[in-house]
Structure formats: structure tokens, C-alpha cells
Amino acid sequence: MIGNFIYNTPTTLRFGKDAIKDLPGVMARYGKTVLMTYGGGSIKKSGLYDRVKELLSDFDIVELSGIEPNPKYDPSVIDGARLCKETGVDVILSVGGGSVLDCSKAISVCAKYDGEGWDLISGKVKAKAALPIVDIITLAATGSEYDMGCVISNTAINDKRAYLDPLMFPAVSFLDPEYTFSVSKWQTACGTADAINHVLEQFFARPCSIFNDGVMISALRSLMTNVKIALEKPDDYAARSELMYVCSWGCNGILSNGAGYSGWPMHSIEHALSAYFDITHGAGLAIITPRWMKEILSDETVERFVTLGTQLFGFDKALPDNEMADKVIEAFYSFFESTGIPMHLAELGVKAEKIDEMADHILEFDSTNEPWMYAPIGKDALVRILTESM
């Protein structure tokens, strides 16, 4: 069954080899003064920085560089918003991965708000306007290029928030798979793990339908097959292009229209991990995934595991349900491990003594235990998942 939903994703995708040749014409629709945001300089190494500057030689460009993974409210969002206000920026051009884009989205609303920006991000105040955003995405992972969300950390209060507003849909996203050829094995594996988790967060929900299940299982099959190829052969265009496209579908709802909202519990757990230990988002998700699955497995949820077992992994339909579920959980564990992700949080520097505090933090700031959720879990379960993940 397809349940009630409202859906709109107004972003234009411009996908493919040298798609950015059309950048000047696209940018000109929004104005002349551009805030160009980027990260640690990989776009300078790859030549993308020079290419963009050359394409936009007729524009006035203000730069904000050094945006960090797990982007921070202070200094990046604050600095960006201030620059926009001071220089009268018309449009933001985000060049980089999901973190740069998430930061740019937060800047886009904070630049149009006179109060404390964190009040918007934390949901205290509703944004009324935003600068338009164009992005060139260089990492297949978060899907930020095709959704209205951003995740921003506030290190002063150990908080990491997922903030959603339709004002933050990018106007136009450029996706050229060739810019992902230089992405490291580690980032390729973690980016794909993030995207796989986006699908799973939506797959474990009700009601189900043949169509949504099939679309999500196709996404998982594509991600799991193509990441193996890309890890072996980083410049395989076919694999990189499919990873990039499928990742873009991750978080805008198109995978699960009418399927209900699960509450994204694994992301809630990972956001606490990243807030406390600044670990790589996708790695945290990969480690949590099989432990979360084990925790929520029950007579009520086993049908989802059976569907994954038969349709994604091709396991024997005659297997007893619980055996099938165990095999599915093992299959995800082995898959993530095979992409080079260490499957224990301790290896990423997470300290067991913080588990109790993190569990409280999750329940206070994110919540995994609302009655409307697909499989609500309380503190004991959170502690078990985190302990098992160590």
C-alpha cells in the first residue's frame, strides 16, 4: 500500500561528463556576486577550483574555504553568513562533498536571518528566506545535492542536528562522476555506506509496497555492486556514475513516498557518535547497522529481513524466517567489512565510558523511542547497540 504523502523536489539535476560547462549560464540566473564555499583544498589539487574560477571570470566571487567534515556552526556557518551579509552575496556556489553543501545550506538561511543562526538550525525559529544555492558535488554519499536537509554540529554543546527546510533545496546541482575518480578508497567506502544506510532507514518502515521495496532493493544492489568496482578501479566511469546517481536519491523521500517515516534511528545514534568523537559519518553508520538490525529483529519486523534476504541477497526462500534474518545481518556486516571499514567503534577512537551519556543524549536531542516509529528503542537497547558496536 502507498500511504498518504506530499512530495516535491524542485532541484534541477545536471548530470554527467563535463556538465559544469553550463555553469556560467546557470549562475547568471541568480545574480553576479557569488559566495564560493569549499573544503580543505582537494578541489585545488583536482583542478576543479581553477576550472570554476575560469568559468565564472565575469562574476564577483567571495570565498569561504576550509569547511570541515561534520561541518561546524562555529566557525563555518557563522563566518559564511557574515560574509554574505557584508558583501551582498546573491547566490552560494558549493563546490565539494556533502559537508560543504550542508554548511552552505545552513549559511543560505542564516544569511537571511538577523538573529542567532543556531535558533534556525535547532528548530527554535522557522526560516523565512534563503539565498539560492547551486552546487558542484564531488563525493557520492549524502544525497544533500538533491534534498532539503543539512546536518550541522555545534561543538560547544556536543550537538549535531539534522535540519530540514524546503528553502534549502539546491536550485541546481551539478554531478560529474569524473570528479569522484580521485576520492580515496576510505571515502568511497564510507560515502557508499552512508547511502546504503539512507536506503535502509527508509526500508524499515510501514506500509510497504512492491514498488517502493523494489526501488530500494535496486538502490542497494546498485550501491553494493558498484562500490566494489570503484574500489578496485577508481576511474571506472560506469560504476562511479551509478554510485553518484543512486546516492543522490538518498534523502529526498523519493525512495519511500507513502511508506511512512521510520524516524531514521541509526542516524540518530550516529549523530551522537560524531558529535562526541567526530568520527566519519558513513563508517559510524556501517558499524551500527548490523547491531541495530539485531536489536530490532522481532516477529513484527522479520518480514523486512526476509524481503531483503530473498530479493537482495537471493537466499533460499525455504529458510526459516529467523535464520534468514541472521544471514541478512551477517551479509551486511561482511559487506561493509569487505569495503575496508573497521567494524568496531573502538578502532575509530570511540570510548566505551561515554556510551551511557551518548544514549541519554540521543533520547534527549534526537529520539529513537517515539510510539509512531517503526521499531522504537529505549535506553537499554541503545546501550546494547553501542556496546555491541565497540
Add this chain to the structure above:
Amino acid sequence: MIGNFIYNTPTTLRFGKDAIKDLPGVMARYGKTVLMTYGGGSIKKSGLYDRVKELLSDFDIVELSGIEPNPKYDPSVIDGARLCKETGVDVILSVGGGSVLDCSKAISVCAKYDGEGWDLISGKVKAKAALPIVDIITLAATGSEYDMGCVISNTAINDKRAYLDPLMFPAVSFLDPEYTFSVSKWQTACGTADAINHVLEQFFARPCSIFNDGVMISALRSLMTNVKIALEKPDDYAARSELMYVCSWGCNGILSNGAGYSGWPMHSIEHALSAYFDITHGAGLAIITPRWMKEILSDETVERFVTLGTQLFGFDKALPDNEMADKVIEAFYSFFESTGIPMHLAELGVKAEKIDEMADHILEFDSTNEPWMYAPIGKDALVRILTESM
């Protein structure tokens, strides 16, 4: 591989039981004077007409009724555009199936054009503006509620044109599966056949990807499974809701981004059939489909048949390719037949003596023989397909 593409679908879907309760608020965004378009009166029988009038009691409503299947430029489009100009319509509300909506889309551009509307529809002149369109769709079939196209017949010159323009994306589409409970078995079967054909027109294209193939096969599986349920039990909400949702994906490109454009040859053939004999679009497509498949089957195309055979129908992977292809063609024939569609054009009133003229017409107005197409076919092949279909 995902090839280069540009994609944007700005329409908002408002899906589900009693979704139209929000109609007044949505309409108010666009103005106060509404052209309400509908067909032969089935919306009066179902109570939808009264419900809409009640919801929009604060609006000024001008009505255009009697829009026919295979909607006609003269009189419907011409009358609608004239009404809009005379009464200063702000927004069009289309209430009905794909034909009513297609007609409304054509009206939306013709209402903003001072010359002969057919010049827009036939592609001679590019439209510069359009009235906004809101629709309440009552038939799961064409996908017009989520795309920028319309198909309009000009009986004076035996022409039926597919006309595309981003100006014609509906602003908002309301989809309430309950309004399809009263759709007849014949229209349910033909609507689904139309949607199945939309998927197949995109499936037979290059390049392919795991993801696009999986999404399209999921759409086919969903349509083929749910139509059987809906034919047995017309008020099955789960089946009707899934049919309605999957149909909406048919023609906006989301099924096949980066997969190349096939040229939609089966639609080109069917448009000639409808233009000459005014047959039901979906029935014509169902009849043509297996014959077209047989005609284009070759060493180059057999891979597409094998993918359908193994992934959609679950046929034995060990079967020789050509045997697999034959089984796929037979499976589609049997499926359409099982939904109650007569599998011979003669039964719909098509006359064999027009085949030669229709083949010429297709090549002149629609074309199936361009070198960039997936499987170009010339006059001899068109005559064979039409003759086999009789």
C-alpha cells in the same frame, strides 16, 4: 552506466485518502478565477464534482465540460483557451483522467498565446507563458499528472501530437486512490497497459544500469501484480494506491535518467492508430507491444529481453537467449489478454486497408526510424507490426 542528463520535475504530488481537503488553500496561491475542466460527467456520478464545488465555494468558477478521450484541439482546446481569455482565468483545475489533464495543459499555453494554438502544439512556435494547472486525477494511467507533456488530436488533419514543454508541468497534482475505485475493468486494464508501455518504451534503450533496470522492473512487477487485484476487487485500496503512484512515474523521465531516449516507437505507432480510428490508447499499445518486441528482437537487443525474462518473470537463466526472448514476448501477450484486452486491432475497428497509409503517416509525423533510436524501424517493419496486430 548513467549517461548525461538534465532532470527537473517541479510538480508537487499530494497523494492519498481525502488529499483534496487541502484544495482551497492550494488553489488560493494562484488566484480566484478558475477554469474547471472535466469530461463526460463521471465526476458528477462519483460525487467528486459536488465536493470540488463545495470546497471552492469562495472561488469564481468557469466550467469546460465534455472533454473527450484522445482530446481534440477542435473544439476542446480552442474553447478552453477562449474561455480563459474572455473571463480572465487565473488557474486551471483539471478534474478527471489523463485526457482531461492533457487538454487542460494545451489550454494553459494556448490561453497565453494570441496566434493559432496548433502552431504551439505542432512545434512550429515555442510557448512563452502558461496558466498554472492544478489537477485532481481520477484514473491511474497516463502519468500526465507528473509530467510536462500532453497528447492532442487534430481530427481535421488526422494528426495526434505528443507536445512537451516545461511550462506545462502541473503545479500541484492531487491523487486520491479512492476516486479510481469506480473505474471500469476496461479502463483499469487499458490504463495499466498504457503505464506498462511507458516503462517498456524507456527500458528498451541504452545505456543500462543496475539501478534504472531495477526501478523499471519494479514498476512493471507492481503494475502487473496490482492490476490483477484491482480487476478482481475494484475497491482494494492497497492495489489502487500502488497503481496510481506507479502510473504517475510513467513519463517524466525519473524511470530512465541517464538511460538515453528510445524515441518511444510504440507510442508513435499507437498515435497513428488513435488518430485514424479513435481507439483506446492503452488497448492499442497492449496489442502493438508483443508485435513490436518480435520485430526488434535481434542479437543487439536480446539482452533487454533476457533481463526482463530473468528479473521480471523469473525464467530459468540457463535458457538460450532467443528462447528466453520468445517467452518474454509470449508472457506480455498472455498478460494483456488476461486483463481483458482483445489482442487484435480488428476487434477495435481498425481497418487493414489503412495500414500502408498509417505507416507513411508515422514516418512523416512521428518517426520511428532515426539513427539515434534504440531500434530504428522503417516502413516495411511498421507494416509488418500493424499487419501482425490485426
